[in-house]
Amino acid sequence: MLIPRIRVRLLLPFCFLITVALLSLTPLTARNGFRQEKPPQTEEQRQARVALNSGVVNFKNGRADEAINDFARAKQLDPQLLNARLYLATSYASLYIPGAPSEENRQKGEAAIAEFRDLLNIQPDNLSAIDGIGSLLFQMGGQPFDADKFAESKSFHQRHIQIRPDDPEPYYWIGVIDWTLSYRADRELRARFNQYVAGRKLSEAQPLPPDLREPYAREYGPTIDEGIASLKQAIVLKPDYDDAMAYLNLLYRRKADTVASKSDRDQWNEMADDLLEKLKEIKQKRIESLPQ
Numbered sequence: 001m002l003i004p005r006i007r008v009r010l011l012l013p014f015c016f017l018i019t020v021a022l023l024s025l026t027p028l029t030a031r032n033g034f035r036q037e038k039p040p041q042t043e044e045q046r047q048a049r050v051a052l053n054s055g056v057v058n059f060k061n062g063r064a065d066e067a068i069n070d071f072a073r074a075k076q077l078d079p080q081l082l083n084a085r086l087y088l089a090t091s092y093a094s095l096y097i098p099g100a101p102s103e104e105n106r107q108k109g110e111a112a113i114a115e116f117r118d119l120l121n122i123q124p125d126n127l128s129a130i131d132g133i134g135s136l137l138f139q140m141g142g143q144p145f146d147a148d149k150f151a152e153s154k155s156f157h158q159r160h161i162q163i164r165p166d167d168p169e170p171y172y173w174i175g176v177i178d179w180t181l182s183y184r185a186d187r188e189l190r191a192r193f194n195q196y197v198a199g200r201k202l203s204e205a206q207p208l209p210p211d212l213r214e215p216y217a218r219e220y221g222p223t224i225d226e227g228i229a230s231l232k233q234a235i236v237l238k239p240d241y242d243d244a245m246a247y248l249n250l251l252y253r254r255k256a257d258t259v260a261s262k263s264d265r266d267q268w269n270e271m272a273d274d275l276l277e278k279l280k281e282i283k284q285k286r287i288e289s290l291p292q
Helices: 002-010 012-023 025-032 043-060 064-077 082-095 103-122 127-140 147-163 169-196 210-237 242-256 262-289
Strands: none
Touching (some): 064 082, 169 242
């Protein structure tokens, strides 16, 4: 039950970004270092701001399609109005449904990414655009599975780290991506073994046999190590980062599948168990701190 809950919570930061982006101009402007928008000098610039405000109202009232039209018009009228570009991208992203297979849904995600990229062409250090692309690529790479999208998603979180290395979230995302790739590979190895090896069944709790473990360790050992290091850094920056601890626990179990000796495997699994206990303590303290 742990993994599905984490996957749902994983999407919350990006959903929060979308909400903030369209409910208020000021917070996102401050966060991303936007240069203060100059007062409109021309009639087109004035009309662009009218369209921008109309888009915010439409989005607040659940009219996302109308909001998209307004933001697109504001962008056309004043290409330097950066909030219009950001809000257009986040409006498209709000319509994207992770895992939905339709072509229309895919186009919504691609449109959001394209608008975020356009914004980065103007302001390369815009963290909302960087995080937006990273999150969307992660979601779009899951179903159908696309390893290239996961790799590109990771590159955007690494870009965030280059700009603001003290933010814990991008380290967390890198750890999540590394776990996703290594867990999928492990699951596929076990499924093929169970399909083709007669008379034996390999459960998820059992160690990989040497002829599976060794190529798995060669291919995914560096990925697992990177994910462990990233999640540890996220926890250094945010000591009560419970989601990061949960994924670090899962990556410790991936690490256990790469080692040959039983004692090493047991050690990694014990470290994972210890993290679960720490996670329970953090959650209990949070519950106790809630107002009665």
